[in-house]
Amino acid sequence: MPLDARDQTESRTGTDPDFAIEAKGLTKVYKGQGKSGEKRALDNVDLQIPRGSLFGLLGPNGAGKSTFINILAGLVVKTSGSAKIWGYEVEDNPRMAKAAIGVVPQELNIDPFFTPEEMLDVQAGLYGVPKAERRTDAILETIGLTDKRGAYARTLSGGMRRRLLIGKAMVHDPPVLVLDEPTAGVDIELRQQLWENVVELNKRGTTVLLTTHYLEEAQELCDRIAIINNGQVVAHDDKRHLLGRLDAKTVRVTVRENLTDIPAPLQPFNPTIQSDGVEADGRTVMTIAYRPSSMTAGEIINALNVANLTILDLSTEETDLEDIFLQLTSRSKG
Ligand SMILES: Nc1ncnc2c1ncn2[C@@H]1O[C@H](COP(=O)(O)OP(=O)(O)OP(=O)(O)O)[C@@H](O)[C@H]1O
């Protein structure tokens, strides 16, 4: 039998843990080297990643994302606090913690003289997966490298290497998969395919933690999102709640008419006529803020029509995760 944290946990407690990953007061201070002083890369991080979630960890360069993931992977030693995987403290119970997690590191470190097939086999061996239980073919299929199974890794493209690393992380069928910037350098089509695989794994019960710079992907895929900046968690919420915090859009309309008062049909929308709104040729520029959760831009256009105004130009400003991200990360900089 391979070391399977799920079986072990079940026999131990009869239930899976509520949190696949749990950090409490997790802190990492890198010692200064030469001129550079010490760096507090993680500062008292509390983070609970529910079992079964597809969790996005977002943050700008140097925020501490990889440090967090590398502590889970056992590659970086924490300074203080606690980090648990599947209920096992990483440092106290490294064997069980490691068995429960598959980590795809940000760096593409691949032995150039192995083929994908060999690499998956060696990795399975390292995890004690018996030959009869290895899923090399299925994994090669999942990562789209079946036709490259016998090619030397050095002949693989960057995107293929990254997919191979994802395959390596899956050999022991861990209940938790952690991906650090999994789609960096992967082209759009393959990225789409990769995401589909990740979503599929998640649907089948694997908890997924990923970091990404592609906010729109996190927005599309993840059900929970945490934002980290300067080693601190600045937001952690259900995606809908997080986006709901910025449930605001702005419509900017230019109408031909020269308006001094707000026409009655538009009054419920509480528009502002910009101080420079009435242009030389008599046009008026109005901005209307609204909550997309309770109103559509169409209703505003209807009101403009009812008011008999001639729309010359209309634009909406989106608010999305990016706005939240920028708001939160700029606020916590000061
Ligand atoms: N081995 C190390 N020694 C010293 N400082 C380090 C080390 N590794 C990371 N750091 C510093 O810790 C901070 C967090 O780095 P980390 O790699 O965790 O950020 P990140 O969020 O993954 O960034 P990116 O988005 O660029 O991957 C940075 O200031 C980085 O310079």
Ligand SMILES: [Mg+2]
């Ligand atoms: Mg990183």
